[in-house]
Amino acid sequence: MRGNGSRPGGAIPRAAPDLGVADGEPTLLTGWGRTAPTLASLHRPADAEQVAELLAQPGARGLVARGLGRSYGDAAQNAGGRVLSLLDVRGVRGFDPKSGLIAVGAGFSIGDLARLVLPHGWFPPVLPGTSHVTVGGAIAADVHGKNHHREGSFCHHVRAFELVSPGGEQRTVTPEGTPEVFAATAGGMGLTGVVVEATLQLVAVETDRVRVDTERARNLDDVMERMERGDEDYRYSVAWIDCLARGSALGRSVLMRGDHATRAELSGGERSGAALGFSPPRVLSAPPGVPSGLLSTPALRAFNEVYFRRSPRREQGRLEALHSYFHPLDIVGDWNRLYGPRGLLQYQLVVPFGAEDALRQVVERLAGERAPAFLAVLKRFGDGRGMLSFPIPGWTLTMDLPAGRTELAPFLDGLDELVAGAGGRLYLAKDSRLRPELLEAMYPELGRWREVQAGLDPEGVLCSDLGRRLGLGGGSRR
Amino acid sequence: MKDALGSVESVLVLGGGSEIALATVRALVARRTRTVVLAARRPGELESVAGELRAAGATTVETVAFDAQDDAEAHGRLVDDVFDRHGDIDLVLVAAGVLGEQSRDEHDGAAARAVVGTNFLGLVSAIVPCAERMRGQGHGTLCVLSTVAGERPRRSNFVYGSSKAGLDAFAQGLGDSLVGTGVNVVVVRPGFVRTRMTEGLDPAPFATTPEKVAEAALEGIAKGSHTVWAPPVLRYVMSVLRHVPRPVFRRLPL
Ligand SMILES: Cc1cc2nc3c(=O)[nH]c(=O)nc-3n(C[C@H](O)[C@H](O)[C@H](O)COP(=O)(O)OP(=O)(O)OC[C@H]3O[C@@H](n4cnc5c(N)ncnc54)[C@H](O)[C@@H]3O)c2cc1C
Ligand SMILES: NC(=O)c1ccc[n+]([C@@H]2O[C@H](COP(=O)([O-])OP(=O)(O)OC[C@H]3O[C@@H](n4cnc5c(N)ncnc54)[C@H](OP(=O)(O)O)[C@@H]3O)[C@@H](O)[C@H]2O)c1
Numbered sequence: 001m002r003g004n005g006s007r008p009g010g011a012i013p014r015a016a017p018d019l020g021v022a023d024g025e026p027t028l029l030t031g032w033g034r035t036a037p038t039l040a041s042l043h044r045p046a047d048a049e050q051v052a053e054l055l056a057q058p059g060a061r062g063l064v065a066r067g068l069g070r071s072y073g074d075a076a077q078n079a080g081g082r083v084l085s086l087l088d089v090r091g092v093r094g095f096d097p098k099s100g101l102i103a104v105g106a107g108f109s110i111g112d113l114a115r116l117v118l119p120h121g122w123f124p125p126v127l128p129g130t131s132h133v134t135v136g137g138a139i140a141a142d143v144h145g146k147n148h149h150r151e152g153s154f155c156h157h158v159r160a161f162e163l164v165s166p167g168g169e170q171r172t173v174t175p176e177g178t179p180e181v182f183a184a185t186a187g188g189m190g191l192t193g194v195v196v197e198a199t200l201q202l203v204a205v206e207t208d209r210v211r212v213d214t215e216r217a218r219n220l221d222d223v224m225e226r227m228e229r230g231d232e233d234y235r236y237s238v239a240w241i242d243c244l245a246r247g248s249a250l251g252r253s254v255l256m257r258g259d260h261a262t263r264a265e266l267s268g269g270e271r272s273g274a275a276l277g278f279s280p281p282r283v284l285s286a287p288p289g290v291p292s293g294l295l296s297t298p299a300l301r302a303f304n305e306v307y308f309r310r311s312p313r314r315e316q317g318r319l320e321a322l323h324s325y326f327h328p329l330d331i332v333g334d335w336n337r338l339y340g341p342r343g344l345l346q347y348q349l350v351v352p353f354g355a356e357d358a359l360r361q362v363v364e365r366l367a368g369e370r371a372p373a374f375l376a377v378l379k380r381f382g383d384g385r386g387m388l389s390f391p392i393p394g395w396t397l398t399m400d401l402p403a404g405r406t407e408l409a410p411f412l413d414g415l416d417e418l419v420a421g422a423g424g425r426l427y428l429a430k431d432s433r434l435r436p437e438l439l440e441a442m443y444p445e446l447g448r449w450r451e452v453q454a455g456l457d458p459e460g461v462l463c464s465d466l467g468r469r470l471g472l473g474g475g476s477r478r
Numbered sequence: 479m480k481d482a483l484g485s486v487e488s489v490l491v492l493g494g495g496s497e498i499a500l501a502t503v504r505a506l507v508a509r510r511t512r513t514v515v516l517a518a519r520r521p522g523e524l525e526s527v528a529g530e531l532r533a534a535g536a537t538t539v540e541t542v543a544f545d546a547q548d549d550a551e552a553h554g555r556l557v558d559d560v561f562d563r564h565g566d567i568d569l570v571l572v573a574a575g576v577l578g579e580q581s582r583d584e585h586d587g588a589a590a591r592a593v594v595g596t597n598f599l600g601l602v603s604a605i606v607p608c609a610e611r612m613r614g615q616g617h618g619t620l621c622v623l624s625t626v627a628g629e630r631p632r633r634s635n636f637v638y639g640s641s642k643a644g645l646d647a648f649a650q651g652l653g654d655s656l657v658g659t660g661v662n663v664v665v666v667r668p669g670f671v672r673t674r675m676t677e678g679l680d681p682a683p684f685a686t687t688p689e690k691v692a693e694a695a696l697e698g699i700a701k702g703s704h705t706v707w708a709p710p711v712l713r714y715v716m717s718v719l720r721h722v723p724r725p726v727f728r729r730l731p732l
Pocket of ligand 1: 076
């Protein structure tokens with residue numbers, strides 16, 4: 001035994017000192033959606049050396065890395081095989097407060113990163129909708145934030161990372177030195193190796209506030225028009241769409257855009273205080289054993305009505321705390337439990353600019369009675385980065401759905417066809433149900449990715465449930 | 479892999495010619511299932527079904543020889559062979575079964591034994607290696623076709639009923655033992671289903687169709703249910719019948 005011995009599940013590790021970290025704990029794992037649990041042996045390497053040790057002896061059903069398990073589906077699971085939790089590989093190897101370059105372990109979370117660097121006037125370059133994701137998970141999914149239209153995805157800001165490949169060899173990967181490996185790993189869903197450390201370029205900020213402009217849009221065309229016109233003026237932009245509104249109000253939204261507040265923009269009192277801190281409030285938790293019917297459509301309709309009406313028609317320059325702007329949901333620890341025992345899934349699509357009609361059709365179908373989604377998030381994307389990175393220049397729409405409805409399967413299959421037909425795609429980090437036949441059409445660089453992946457993992461050691469389901473990586477070849 | 483909405487990619491059917499099983503497989507292929515292995519006594523007879531499933535979108539359809547009356551070793555070999563060649567099997571559907579002929583079977587030891595040997599012993603020896611392989615792969619669903627007739631043995635078909643009661647109890651116990659392994663056991667208890675098996679018999683109350691049973695089974699597989707009644711009302715009917723005193727139960731025209 002080594003490490004801190006606190007394995008998930010609280011089980012007492014078996015006494016097998018010679019096996020060390022290779023002796024994992026059988027653990028049922030799911031993603032954030034809590035659907036399709038599978039059993040794997042969960043290992044918790046303490047450092048890069050132990051990661052290499054595990055990769056050198058992968059077992060019959062291979063292995064895959066896992067961060068904080070915030071992907072919605074089965075990306076960080078490996079049924080019958082090994083899963084490597086990187087949560088103990090979280091050291092800070094170097095931080096230069098002058099240039100804003102930082103090297104951290106892959107298990108370091110984005111929230112911890114923000115807390116660490118904000119007092120020095122720096123901020124993570126990209127924040128997904130929750131701060132509970134690891135740097136490794138952010139690279140593997142090449143995550144995007146509200147600033148994608150201007151600043152790209154997470155891997156646009158990664159200067160280098162350390163990748164341990166099957167066999168145990170460790171290499172330094174950079175966008176210039178090893179562009180193919182870099183582009184295959186960015187968004188490669190853990191199937192090109194295990195990232196143990198990354199060097200990131202942070203962005204400079206003066207305060208811990210965001211200056212937010214809010215406006216209401218009458219319908220989908222209205223909000224898209226506003227975004228096309230104004231997004232370039234804002235670093236961050238996101239719109240919340242009421243999916244229950246129909247007719248001429250179809251797609252009515254609240255558009256929230258902003259940027260980091262400068263020191264000059266803070267009022268006197270705020271300026272003099274300790275200006276820089278990232279301290280989300282205490283985490284509350286959802287009550288256990290919630291019945292699945294809690295999120296009923298009438299209740300949601302009422303909620304949306306209130307939410308939409310409460311939002312100002314137009315408001316400029318409101319100052320908000322960083323965490324409340326970026327991660328309003330993080331204060332409720334495990335809100336995914338609100339969806340009951342059958343869990344939830346998140347459907348996130350992107351269609352290229354020019355395919356606005358497809359987007360409109362998606363929103364129309366959602367507003368039809370059949371889909372129990374109530375809020376969707378709309379964003380504009382800029383350029384993509386990795387071969388399997390999700391973002392392409394276009395419109396992305398995201399919604400949560402309860403998994404417990406049988407009629408959802410054909411409904412979403414229909415949306416998939418629409419999206420693929422429009423040259424769009426789904427986000428693998430959110431996926432838990434895509435039909436594998438559509439993957440090729442959605443990801444035109446898949447062929448190239450497969451070549452690079454096979455070069456890095458000739459024996460097909462890197463396996464995940466997502467990979468088995470969709471035919472990616474080792475799971476599809478053994 | 480099973481996906482978040484309960485669709486599976488691969489299925490092995492023990493008793494591949496069963497009408498209930500085929501209704502289930504057709505519904506599966508209409509969703510996502512691409513690999514289908516039909517194990518039956520006379521696999522040759524399933525070629526046209528295989529062709530139909532391929533036309534419906536299945537990419538791998540195979541028919542293999544399986545007789546529930548074979549010994550455990552043969553069952554083990556068959557199961558290993560299927561899992562080895564096709565990789566993960568997400569769903570095993572256990573559908574083989576014979577109704578027997580009560581009026582003969584209750585007087586003929588060999589005939590009674592053949593019913594029990596097929597419905598209970600033979601399936602147990604095929605289910606065990608499937609469960610072992612699924613434990614190893616860390617996921618999967620075993621769906622076992624039981625019957626309401628196993629809930630309480632009736633004088634009119636207790637040979638069949640007792641064989642199914644044995645299978646049902648075995649499957650339930652196995653399901654409990656597999657909790658926490660990623661493998662789930664779904665026991666399906668249909669009432670009277672209009673199929674080959676019941677041809678010529680008078681339909682019992684709440685008679686249903688293979689398609690309806692298939693739908694209920696798939697819902698149970700998706701949900702991760704332990705028990706599925708088809709139609710659902712039979713759960714309540716049977717819970718009443720279970721408590722009827724024996725002297726009365728004996729006289730019921732069941
Ligand atoms: C509430 C919520 C909001 C979200 N909002 C956004 C958003 O706005 N934008 C966005 O892009 N995403 C968003 N996500 C998704 C999330 O950012 C990604 O799924 C991210 O990958 C999760 O990181 P994780 O550390 O939890 O990784 P996990 O979920 O544990 O793993 C995800 C993938 O990364 C791989 N991986 C993890 N660590 C490593 C490593 N060290 N080396 C190699 N591979 C590794 C895994 O194998 C797996 O394929 C959101 C998720 C939630 C729950
Ligand atoms: N129909 C009902 O009313 C009803 C009700 C409740 C439960 N069930 C159960 O549901 C299951 C399917 O029944 P069904 O209605 O679909 O009837 P079915 O079409 O007759 O199916 C039964 C299958 O079992 C196969 N079989 C019989 N003996 C076998 C053996 N020794 N080895 C391998 N396979 C064997 C048969 O194959 P052959 O082609 O080789 O004969 C047949 O394909 C059965 O387990 C049955 O007990 C049926």
